[in-house]
Amino acid sequence: MVDAPAVPFPSQRLSRAPAEPPRLRSIAHLRRFRRDQDIYGQEERNDTWYRVISGSARKYLTRADGRRQLVDIYLPGDLFGFTSRVHHRFAVQAVADQTLIACYPRWRVEALAEEDSATAREIIVQSFEALERLQEQMLVIGTVTAQEKVRHFLVYFHDRVSAGKDDSLALPISRYDIADMLGISAETVCRAFTDLRESGVISLQGPRHIKIMRRPSR
Amino acid sequence: MVDAPAVPFPSQRLSRAPAEPPRLRSIAHLRRFRRDQDIYGQEERNDTWYRVISGSARKYLTRADGRRQLVDIYLPGDLFGFTSRVHHRFAVQAVADQTLIACYPRWRVEALAEEDSATAREIIVQSFEALERLQEQMLVIGTVTAQEKVRHFLVYFHDRVSAGKDDSLALPISRYDIADMLGISAETVCRAFTDLRESGVISLQGPRHIKIMRRPSR
DNA sequence: CGATCATTTGACTCCTATCAAAGAAAGTGG
DNA sequence: CCACTTTCTTTGATAGGAGTCAAATGATCG
Numbered sequence: 001m002v003d004a005p006a007v008p009f010p011s012q013r014l015s016r017a018p019a020e021p022p023r024l025r026s027i028a029h030l031r032r033f034r035r036d037q038d039i040y041g042q043e044e045r046n047d048t049w050y051r052v053i054s055g056s057a058r059k060y061l062t063r064a065d066g067r068r069q070l071v072d073i074y075l076p077g078d079l080f081g082f083t084s085r086v087h088h089r090f091a092v093q094a095v096a097d098q099t100l101i102a103c104y105p106r107w108r109v110e111a112l113a114e115e116d117s118a119t120a121r122e123i124i125v126q127s128f129e130a131l132e133r134l135q136e137q138m139l140v141i142g143t144v145t146a147q148e149k150v151r152h153f154l155v156y157f158h159d160r161v162s163a164g165k166d167d168s169l170a171l172p173i174s175r176y177d178i179a180d181m182l183g184i185s186a187e188t189v190c191r192a193f194t195d196l197r198e199s200g201v202i203s204l205q206g207p208r209h210i211k212i213m214r215r216p217s218r
Numbered sequence: 219m220v221d222a223p224a225v226p227f228p229s230q231r232l233s234r235a236p237a238e239p240p241r242l243r244s245i246a247h248l249r250r251f252r253r254d255q256d257i258y259g260q261e262e263r264n265d266t267w268y269r270v271i272s273g274s275a276r277k278y279l280t281r282a283d284g285r286r287q288l289v290d291i292y293l294p295g296d297l298f299g300f301t302s303r304v305h306h307r308f309a310v311q312a313v314a315d316q317t318l319i320a321c322y323p324r325w326r327v328e329a330l331a332e333e334d335s336a337t338a339r340e341i342i343v344q345s346f347e348a349l350e351r352l353q354e355q356m357l358v359i360g361t362v363t364a365q366e367k368v369r370h371f372l373v374y375f376h377d378r379v380s381a382g383k384d385d386s387l388a389l390p391i392s393r394y395d396i397a398d399m400l401g402i403s404a405e406t407v408c409r410a411f412t413d414l415r416e417s418g419v420i421s422l423q424g425p426r427h428i429k430i431m432r433r434p435s436r
Numbered sequence: 437c438g439a440t441c442a443t444t445t446g447a448c449t450c451c452t453a454t455c456a457a458a459g460a461a462a463g464t465g466g
Numbered sequence: 467c468c469a470c471t472t473t474c475t476t477t478g479a480t481a482g483g484a485g486t487c488a489a490a491t492g493a494t495c496g
Contacts, residue, residue, distance in 0.1 A: 120338040142401040
């Protein structure tokens with residue numbers, strides 16, 4: 001089912017690099033980040049909004065007990081760091097090495113959104129997409145068994161990364177990342193991979209290169 | 219820590235009934251819903267956006283296996299039903315009887331957002347808040363034990379409902395709702411309530427009326 | 437006051453977290 | 467380019483926790 005709605009907020013971006021409003025682009029500056037380097041930290045002041053140009057990033061939080069909770073993965077085109085709070089609640093760090101990020105001063109984005117409806121619309125579309133990602137992820141986490149969680153996660157993530165091209169998927173993230181996203185242990189994630197492979201649901205070329213053979217009914 | 223930022227998108231609404239932009243209000247019409255009545259259905263066309271005036275609503279989805287996943291609870295002032303998709307992925311139904319909902323035709327809201335920055339800002343603020351609720355909920359779900367999930371959920375929900383007035387909380391939702399929100403069984407939720415009461419973390423006046431005695435470190 | 441629904445408790449099995457360690461892959465420095 | 471180190475992935479053993487089925491109690495509504 002392909003949607004091609006005649007509405008201001010398009011249902012699906014056709015490419016992973018969406019049209020950035022020109023006036024928004026003009027206030028950006030670019031920065032490169034190393035693997036695992038923080039783009040912004042937990043509880044940091046929210047002065048800047050960001051967009052992934054290339055590479056990927058994880059949004060996460062470290063709990064009092066040291067456990068890490070991952071709430072989103074950002075891919076090229078994704079705007080992030082926006083909130084109406086003064087301080088961030090989560091941190092975001094680069095996953096891939098040499099991740100390229102566009103940085104926008106918050107006050108300038110907000111001022112621009114006031115007068116330029118294309119910018120306002122871009123913020124709205126991007127936050128809607130973030131919302132839908134989070135909801136999908138909640139569905140994934142809400143399944144009962146670990147095997148189902150991993151299976152649904154792979155399908156969800158495949159649809160994000162490879163936009164329905166084929167059924168193979170190159171994972172940019174580790175088993176630990178998946179575990180911290182799903183709220184289960186990394187060992188359990190591994191066992192789920194093994195079980196899914198043995199039951200023919202997925203096949204593995206390498207640990208990070210999977211192919212989805214059978215999709216779950218959602 | 220009270221935030222009073224001099225920025226266009228205020229950090230916290232001071233009351234549960236925020237200032238609705240006048241031009242947005244002018245395109246609304248009001249509807250009442252009975253308990254458990256659908257405000258919109260899963261896979262329904264997204265033609266209308268909504269706001270809770272009084273009462274409450276749950277956003278949920280019924281899975282292929284019949285299990286229900288709850289992803290958000292809407293309280294007075296919350297705007298909902300917005301997405302950039304053509305069809306809804308979730309359904310929303312009234313929790314409380316006689317829930318009063320303002321309905322906005324989607325095309326008129328979108329047209330208004332194009333020319334009226336106050337409307338665009340309201341959409342942005344509301345979707346940011348929805349995002350933050352979902353993230354908080356993900357933190358809740360991401361804790362290890364069921365007892366922790368329930369405990370964190372009660373704190374999270376208390377902060378939403380009673381806005382820090384005191385430590386008591388009147389739950390508008392059932393154990394089943396909580397279970398479907400946390401992805402655990404209703405029996406386990408009950409046991410968690412019992413255990414939390416016995417260990418003095420909460421006290422119960424009635425099943426739906428709790429008092430939080432000790433907060434978890436987050 | 438009876439009927440229905442929500443909440444609570446019990447018993448049992450299966451699943452997953454945890455601790456431990458081995459094997460595979462990838463990055464580093466000579 | 468190779469040896470070495472580090473990180474990532476996989477597998478094993480065990481104990482505790484949660485799902486499920488079942489039933490009793492408590493609350494609510496007509």
